[in-house]
Amino acid sequence: MNDVKLAVLGGEGTGKSALTVRFLTKRFIGEYASNFESIYNKHLCLERKQLNLEIYDPCSQTQKAKFSLTSELHWADGFVIVYDISDRSSFAFAKALIYRIREPQTSHCKRAVESAMFLVGNKRDLCHVREVGWEEGQKLALDNRCQFCELSAAEQSLEVEMMFIRIIKDILINFKLKEKRRPSGSKSMAKLINNVFGKRRKSV
Numbered sequence: 001m002n003d004v005k006l007a008v009l010g011g012e013g014t015g016k017s018a019l020t021v022r023f024l025t026k027r028f029i030g031e032y033a034s035n036f037e038s039i040y041n042k043h044l045c046l047e048r049k050q051l052n053l054e055i056y057d058p059c060s061q062t063q064k065a066k067f068s069l070t071s072e073l074h075w076a077d078g079f080v081i082v083y084d085i086s087d088r089s090s091f092a093f094a095k096a097l098i099y100r101i102r103e104p105q106t107s108h109c110k111r112a113v114e115s116a117m118f119l120v121g122n123k124r125d126l127c128h129v130r131e132v133g134w135e136e137g138q139k140l141a142l143d144n145r146c147q148f149c150e151l152s153a154a155e156q157s158l159e160v161e162m163m164f165i166r167i168i169k170d171i172l173i174n175f176k177l178k179e180k181r182r183p184s185g186s187k188s189m190a191k192l193i194n195n196v197f198g199k200r201r202k203s204v
């Protein structure tokens with residue numbers, strides 16, 4: 001069974017819990033306790049693989065206090081970064097999070113391949129009070145190798161589900177890439193022997 005760890009990050013009140021709960025229960029509840037962080041568990045079967053999915057939904061207060069994100073970066077296999085299309089400051093926050101995740105020191109730490117990331121412009125039902133254009137979200141995502149969509153946790157159950165499925169699939173692709181890059185024990189030993197004795201033979 002594969003363990004897939006996903007962190008849902010973003011500014012305060014952008015709808016991180018709404019998206020997570022929508023995906024897990026197909027329901028939109030409206031108000032969520034926001035003073036504690038949660039890790040949700042779900043068993044999934046995707047592409048004939050059994051998965052144990054863990055979704056981390058932080059408490060915004062603690063997230064602000066520890067913007068370094070060090071533990072999340074080590075823990076998560078992928079990130080959903082959420083902003084609210086009707087709140088420009090939440091877009092700036094999402095941008096800062098993306099830069100933090102993509103910055104070279106971070107990418108190098110423990111990661112054989114780049115983390116999967118999905119930028120989500122939530123609250124599309126509020127597009128009459130939109131402050132962030134679709135193109136801006138799309139550009140930020142393209143520039144930073146993220147997937148991108150706008151949706152509404154309040155109104156679009158299927159779109160929310162598809163977004164989570166897409167990032168989980170990206171994470172599974174990364175798992176396969178990591179597996180390929182890791183040389184098997186016997187191959188690396190053969191390479192070592194070849195390097196040592198092959199070179200000696202040449203110099204005789």
Ligand SMILES: Nc1nc2c(ncn2[C@@H]2O[C@H](COP(=O)(O)OP(=O)(O)OP(=O)(O)O)[C@@H](O)[C@H]2O)c(=O)[nH]1
Pocket residue numbers: 010011012013014015016017018019029030031032033034058059060122123124125126151152153154155
């Ligand atoms: N109109 C609209 N409101 C939404 C949507 N998603 C979430 N909300 C509302 O936005 C508010 C914040 O939603 P939460 O899911 O608690 O957001 P959060 O990012 O988890 O919040 P914190 O943990 O406090 O940062 C709530 O009042 C939700 O009902 C949406 O798609 N459309």
